[in-house]
Amino acid sequence: MLTTLKIYRYDPENGGAPHYDTFTLEAQPTDRVLDLLERVRDDHDGTLAFRRSCAHGVCGSDAMRINGRNYLACKVLVKDLGTTEITIEPLLGLPVKKDLVVDMGPFFDHYREVMPYLVNDEEPPEGKERLQTPAERELFDDTTKCILCAACTTSCPVFWANGNYQGPAAIVNAHRFIFDSRDRAAEPRLAVLARQTGVWSCRTAFNCTEACPRDIKVTQAIAEVKRALVRRKPSARR
Ligand code: SF4
Ligand code: F3S
Ligand code: FES
Numbered sequence: 001m002l003t004t005l006k007i008y009r010y011d012p013e014n015g016g017a018p019h020y021d022t023f024t025l026e027a028q029p030t031d032r033v034l035d036l037l038e039r040v041r042d043d044h045d046g047t048l049a050f051r052r053s054c055a056h057g058v059c060g061s062d063a064m065r066i067n068g069r070n071y072l073a074c075k076v077l078v079k080d081l082g083t084t085e086i087t088i089e090p091l092l093g094l095p096v097k098k099d100l101v102v103d104m105g106p107f108f109d110h111y112r113e114v115m116p117y118l119v120n121d122e123e124p125p126e127g128k129e130r131l132q133t134p135a136e137r138e139l140f141d142d143t144t145k146c147i148l149c150a151a152c153t154t155s156c157p158v159f160w161a162n163g164n165y166q167g168p169a170a171i172v173n174a175h176r177f178i179f180d181s182r183d184r185a186a187e188p189r190l191a192v193l194a195r196q197t198g199v200w201s202c203r204t205a206f207n208c209t210e211a212c213p214r215d216i217k218v219t220q221a222i223a224e225v226k227r228a229l230v231r232r233k234p235s236a237r238r
Contacts, residue, residue, distance in 0.1 A: 001026070001027060001028075001029070001084055002024055002025075002026060002027075002084065003024070003025060003026070003027040003036065003078060003084045003085075003086065004022060004023070004024050004084060004085050004086065005022070005023045005024075005025070005036055005037075005040060005086050005087075005088060006020050006021075006022050006085070006086070006087045006088070007020060007021050007022075007023065007037075007040070007048065007087075007088045007089075007099070007100070008020055008088065008089040008090060008096075008099065008100065009021050009048075009099050010096050010098065010099060011047070011049075011098050011099070012097075012098070013098075018096070020087075021045070023040045023044050023045075025039055025040065025043075025044075027078050027084075028078070029077065029078050029079035030077055030078070030079065031077065031078050032055075032073065032074055032075070032076065032077055032078075033066055033071070033073040033074075033076050033077075033078065033081075033086065033088065034052055034055060034062055034073040034074040036078070036086070037050055037052075037073060037088070037100075038052075048099055048100075049097075049098040049099040049100060049101045050062065050064070050073070050099060050100040050101060051100070051101055052073065052074065054074070055074045056074060057072055057074055057075045057147075057213060058147060059147065060072070060147035060148050060149030060150075061149070062074055062149075063091055063149040063150055063151040063154070063213075064088060064089065064090060064091060064100050065087075065088070065089040065090065065091060065092065066081065066086060066087070066088055067081055067083070067086060067087055068087070069155075069211070070091065070151040070152075070154060070155045070211040071151070071213065072149060072151070072213045073088075075213055088100065090102045091150060091151070091154035092154050092155075092160055093153070093154045093156075093159050093160045093163060094106060094107060094150070094154060102154075104150065106163055107150045107153060107154075107167070107169065108148075110153075110166050110167050110169075110170040111148065111169060111170050111173055113166070113170065113192050114166070114170050114171070114173060114174035114177075114189050114192055114193065115174075115177070115185055115188065115189055116170075116173040116174070116176070116177065117177070118177060118180065118182060118183050119177070119183055119184055119185035120182055120183060120184045121184070122184070130182040132180075132181045132182060136180075136181040139179040139180075139181075140175060140176050140177075140178075140179040140180055142216050142217055142220075142221065143172045143173070143175045143176040143179075143216060143221050144176055145214040145215075145216055146169065146172050146173060146176070146214065146216060147213075147214060148169060148173075149213060150169060151211040151212060151213060152167070152168040152169050152172070152207075152208035152209075152211050152212050152216075152218050153167035153168055153169045153170070153208070155207040155208060155210070155211040156168055156205060156207055156208050157203070157205055157207065158201050158202060158203055158205070162197070162201070164197045165197050165201045166192070166193060166195075166197055166198050166199070166201075168202070168208035168218045168219075168221075168222060171193060171198075171199055171202075171218075171221065171222050171225055172216060172218055172221050172222075174189045174192070174193055174225065175221040175222075175224060175225050177189065178190065178225065178228060179224070179228075186228070187232075190225075190228060190229055190232060193225055193229065194229055194232075199222055199225050199226050199229065200226070202219075202222050202226075204219060204222075204223075206219050208222075
């Protein structure tokens, strides 16, 4: 079927204003939007810029706005969109470097701030790894699934209004370690998230949960971090 792609274009090196280019091409209902973008680049305009790597929903590099909603281009099929008119735009709230490629720097700055790695300076038990029960593991199972695609943070109206907001992806990745019984750095992470730009800025808009291609219960994870902050020892609060 004939499908029309309206694609956001911007190339700061060539000085032109942002605009949309339209391409009409033959597509199958089972084509992924990523397939169509590759066809446009290969057959119509080799200057079109977008990120992709795995093409199977694992690397998180091809999050973009498709008909006004954040998706991974490699996971959404033409038939899922229910229309042959497809508008493709870069993620909102991050600076556009070229066409559909955004600067992920601010996103990863927020991510790094929450120490997204296991911290434990204690000696491990002799001859074995640090054990935890299935119930302890279950507490953070959901948030281990994050692929750092930024679909959640860039769908959040609080982040659009204030880029200093830590954002749901950073909170999800803090959650993953705060609730890990082997970790010893919950307190410094909670201190980061207790700031004005942390979890209390969340207005429970739920866009993040709807946008997550890994079906992580993002808003629930944020609520659990808020509860952990409330339970914190008074001496640890600011
Ligand atoms: Fe992407 Fe979901 Fe991780 Fe957010 S929580 S960065 S939407 S995988
Ligand atoms: Fe934003 Fe998600 Fe909270 S969309 S306001 S981080 S629930
Ligand atoms: Fe890797 Fe889509 S290209 S998630």
